[in-house]
Amino acid sequence: MALLPGLPDPTLEPVRRPHFRETRVKRTSLLMLLLMVMAGGSGGVRDGHIDECAEQISGCHFTQTCSNTWGSYHCTCPRGFSSSGPGQPCLDVNECTLPERCQHRCENTIGSFMCLCPPGYRLNANRRTCDDINECREQDVQCGRDQLCFNLRGSYKCVSAPCPPEYQRDPATGSCILDCRWGKNNCPPGVTYAHILAFKTASLPAGIQAYQDLVRLMAYDQHGSLVPQTLFSIIENETGVAFRIRLEGGKGILSTLDPLAAGREYRMVVEAVSYDEVEHFIKYSTRFIIFLHISQYPY
8 A cells, every 4th residue: 555645654764752751750659759748658759748868869979977957958977087079979078188187297097097106205184296295204213322313204314413522412303402501511591402403304396496495593592492592603514505594583594505416415513502581691602503405306
């Protein structure tokens, strides 16, 4: 049978049929969704809203956490992880690449990080900074005769601190005292100490610059009271570094005129002469043996 011009061949499938079927499926799905809503909802449908997270139809990666929102959802990663977007895996964040995480050294861990300290230090309660361990006190270090334990930042050492003949060791301060009540030493009226030899130690952080104050020295009388009428002077310094001492409120402030090298030790001697505030005669004399240590680290 001949076909009329313009009519399609009935043996061929119409080109509109697939589009018609797709439209019918969409209409059927919408109808089913509408019936579910009218019935009160079930599964991941609530009040006309589809919970993609509950229905497991979200685009989140299995390492991501799906958070349902009205009309949509969010994909997030646990703390310490990040992702480039929905459907992308959560990868560990290297927190150690971020600034000022740890004072000394940072070690990355899965989902977090930890701060480490050098030997002789312990991690502070804030989990970031390092505190020096005072081995002299905590380990009750017993140095030899005529020695004292010098706590360094990160370590300790025993330094020589002998008392001269006729001097007695003060068990409370470790100083050497020349008592006027024994021997042939003459003292001013009311004074029992002819001379005091005091040992001072200080361990300081690295980065000490020129003109920076280091140690504060104070002279005391036999009753433990500060003697403000005191003059201080450096009488021995073989360190190769220039130091100075100034009077401030009856105290001697030792400072450096040069930068101090990290990891180095310095020793000097300062003489303090205290005067009677009325008669202006020399009442007390104290000699300070000063040990300085500069840490390898700025803490």
